[in-house]
Amino acid sequence: xxxxxxxxxxxxxxxxxxxxxxxxxxxxxxxxxxxxxxxxxxxxxxxxxxxxxxxxxxxxxxxxxxxxxxxxxxxxxxxxxxxxxxxxxxxxxxxxxxxxxxxxxxxxxxxxxxxxx
Numbered sequence: 001x002x003x004x005x006x007x008x009x010x011x012x013x014x015x016x017x018x019x020x021x022x023x024x025x026x027x028x029x030x031x032x033x034x035x036x037x038x039x040x041x042x043x044x045x046x047x048x049x050x051x052x053x054x055x056x057x058x059x060x061x062x063x064x065x066x067x068x069x070x071x072x073x074x075x076x077x078x079x080x081x082x083x084x085x086x087x088x089x090x091x092x093x094x095x096x097x098x099x100x101x102x103x104x105x106x107x108x109x110x111x112x113x114x115x116x117x
Contacts, residue, residue, distance in 0.1 A: 003040060004061045004087070005032040007054050011041075028054055030062060042079040052084040059087040 009029040016023055026049045032038045042064055044052060054060060063083040068075050 002063050003032060005030040007056055007058045010056055042081045044081050054084060061085045
């Protein structure tokens with residue numbers, strides 16, 4: 001399955017010891033770009049945490065598997081990501097990303113003869 005959105009939260013790193021050695025798990029919350037945004041918590045395990053290096057505010061596409069298991073009559077579902085691709089932002093920069101000299105109206109008017117296009 002695949003999901004695209006913005007990383008809105010990174011939960012604390014979890015580590016432990018299992019029968020196969022040390023393990024680590026990082027959980028992230030992504031908010032989708034849908035008309036009605038959904039929030040989904042997914043996890044990365046082991047080396048994938050360092051491989052994908054997701055940060056809050058990153059826009060990403062996440063490919064994951066869903067898996068459920070039963071414990072004492074209750075069912076628990078894991079959303080395990082196996083690939084994450086950061087989206088490259090394109091288009092015009094936001095006003096706070098434009099150097100101040102470009103936003104200066106006097107220099108804008110003189111360099112473009114006052115024409116708005």
